[in-house]
Every structure is written in C-alpha cells, then in structure tokens.
Amino acid sequence: MTLTWQTDGQTWFLLPPQPRAVIHFLGGAFVGSAPQFFYSRLLEELARMGMAVVATPYTTDIDHAQLAFKAAQSLHRSLQSKGLMGLPLFGLGHSLGGKLQILSCLALPSLGSQRRGNIFLAYSNAGLERALPVLQALAQAWPQQQLSTLWRMWMGSSSPPVNLWLEFEPSPAETNRLIEEQYPVRNNLLVEFQQDDIDDIPLLYQQLRRKYGGYTEWQRLEGDHLTPLGFSYPFRVGGEFSPIDAFAQFFYQDLLAPNQRMIRSIQAWLAAQLA
Template sequence: MSTFKRISDVSCQWPSRPVGLIELIGGSYISIKPEVTYKRLISCLLKKNFAVHSWGYIPNFDHQLQANQAWKQFRQSRKILEKRIGLIPKSIRLGHSLGCKLHLLAPDGGRNCDGLVAISFNNFRADKSIPLLRKMSKKLNFQTEFSPSPSETLNLVREHYEQINNLLIKFKNDNLDQNDFLLKSLKERSADKSKIMNLDGNHLTPVSVGLREKLLKANLQNSLKYENINLIVDQIIHWEILTS
C-alpha cells in the first residue's frame, strides 16, 4: 500500500520505506494526469519500493520555462518526502518523449540526481510536432518554434548538462525516437557514461497499458505491452548506479 499526496502539480506516491526516488515527466499531452496515463509503469516502480513523483503539465512553446517549473516543484516535493523518511538513498530522473527534454533542461544541469533514464527522447521542430501549425504558419506568414529549439537543445546538452549517468531507451518500432542524436551530444562531453539500449515496442509502450486500464478496465497482465513495461522497470532498478 502506498501513500498518495499532491504537491503543486506533482503527484507523489510513496511506499512505506522507499529505497529511492523516481521523478517522472511524461510525454506531450499525455501527462495532464500522469498517475493515470503511466499507471502501470508507476505501480511497477512502487512494487519495487521506489517513491514516484510525476509532474502533470500541458505543454507550451517555452520548454525552458516548463523545465524550470518542473524542477522547482520536484525539489519542493523531495524536501517534503525527506522530512518524512530522511535522506533519500538514490534519485533518478525518468523522462518519456518530451519529458526527456524537460529533464535535460533542468536548471541544475542534472547535478542533484544520480542519473537520467530517457525513454523515446523527442526533439522535433514545432511545425513537425504540431502539423496544424505548419499549415497556419504558411497561411498567415508567421514562424513559431519551441524555446529552446531542437538545435539549441542539443547545444545546451553539450555545454551545460553535467549528469554523466544517462540510460537511453529506444523502441524498435518507434519512428519518433531521437535518442541517437541525444547520445551523440552526450558523448561529446568529457567523462560521459551514457549508454543506449533497444527494446521491443513503440513510442506509446510506456503509456498505453495505463490508458487502456482506465478506459476499458481490461486485465492486460498477459499482454506484450505489459511485459515490456516490466522490462523497462527492470532496466531502471538494476541500473548499476542504483546498486553501486
């Protein structure tokens, strides 16, 4: 049994004796209520005695502003948890799709965690991420781009992101994944320990089970997607920085 607490926009789920903390930022437009859309992923982490803080948001064009907001609210939530249980042994940032980018843009450069798990990192231009925007911009003769832009984001990773422990997870049937570009930028930094792995699945593998459980109330324990989420959790909890 876990304790649920909402702190600002962070959904906090705490087992009685956490062995570590996972700070989750999910993908664009599926993270308004991450405790629902990532239900299965979160429940698996809770069963392994990890506390899970998941940030709920509606994406906008200013990704740096949202990264700052997430970081501040995660910090506030962590302080409250530490008052309850004491010092947290390990802290892992977990991002999916756009959530990876927001973690990478955190004001502390990743210093105040033990590592980042980036699932299906996505860093497309605004007009590719939002198809209607391309049509509108051509018709109305204006240009809109995310801040920072895709190229600026990778430059910031190379120049300001300091966390050397990064586990990049990509799926074999995911044409939205850009983890290869992220890995290249991470490896251009000194002392980098980042690594990438390929798993079966697609861009929505981390979220689709939770959505179906909510909308269809179906038992999917034997489904392939269910097994893939278990595999993701196993990779996270057995990552060497959690056992070193």
C-alpha cells in the same frame, strides 16, 4: 506492496514506507498532464521496488524552458515537503519529458548536479515543424485569432504565444548546445524502441558519449513511441471472474508485454546504480 497515489494539488506522489531513492518523472506532450493515469503501470512498478515517485504534471506549451523551470521548482518543493532531500535522485522522462528533464537540470543547477542519473524513454528534441505539423500548417492558413482559439482548446492555455509557428524555446539546436556545454548528469540510460521512427535517441547517445565516455547506456527494445504508456492492471479476480475476464486479462498482459520488458530494464539499471 500496495501503494496509493497522493497529491498536494500540483504534484503526484507514490511513497513507499522506506524509499531507497527518488524518481522524478515527466511524461510526454499532452499525456504529461496526467502522469498518475497515463503512466501508472510504470510508476507503480518503480514504487514497488522502493523508489519514491514524484510525478510533475504539466500543460504542453512551446516554452519548454519555462516548463522545465517550473518542474524543477516543483521537484525542489516536493523533496523538502516529503523529507526526501537526502536520498539519491534520478530523473525519468518520456519523449518531450526527456528534453524537459535535461532543461530542468540546468534550470536549478544545484539540484541538477545532485542527480545520480537520468533515464530517457523515446527521447524527443523535435522542432515545432516536425512535432506539430498540423498546427504548423494551420499557422500559415488561419487568422491568428482563430489559431489562438484552437490553441486554447488543445493546450488549455489562456494566453497562447504570439509566434506559435516559429519554434520551441529552446530550439532543437540550442538544446543540443546546452547538452554539449552544460548538461551535468554523468550516468544516463537511453531507451529506444524498435518501431519508433520519431525519437532522437541516437543523437543524444552520441552527445553523451562524447561528453561522459562510457557512462551512458543505450538499450533498443521492442515497442514504439507509446510503449512507455500503460495503465494499472484493471481486472479484479473475484467470485464472478468469468472466462471472458480471463481472456481479457491474457490479452491485456500480452498487449503490455513490451511495456513490462521496458520496466524490467529500467529496474535493473536503477538497481545497478544503487548497488
């Protein structure tokens, strides 16, 4: 099945002819600004299994609550405008995108409660000191005006937050409290990668097990924190397909083998949820 990315200027879509369900996707910090590019392999594979993909880009900021609220609003508009409101809804987030998925379920509770399930890839609920050590160090040494200029260069924000060096909003501790008290989604898939030492999957698993018992599945796969990233297959077989092209294709497929195994695991979990 060949599908073409569409956009309304704010959100990116992959829409199969007769979708079985909807996947709302939020990528990681920085790369989440272009999900149709950095996560094209994953999202296009999900679309080929009949999932309507709604990918919301965002500009990284320390106000995670506001990012999540905007993502939830964007999802609601997209479901309405694309005629997808009646379909089963799943959330999918990588790294910071996982935290934003949790917060977006709380930002619009009526929409969050409709979710059939959420998928967390290398989930991160890191504090600012652990997530952005470089900016943390600069904040202690540089005048605020210079730091603001750096923030605009890196984040694309015209009005950087005054207290950049304090903490994300909500903080890791506050996010954990919200999960314990308000998170409404019972079915969850947590994907941890063996070479990833910066995720927060184990703690999230404990929280969700306490809250919802055996409805949470934890998978530990080969790969690292960047395994969810993957571009669409770039080689075209034609009359000039050379031995060098063949070698490059083999190397490319081997490099993305962990990404492909992750995709197959996600597809299997989704198929079970929709059975």
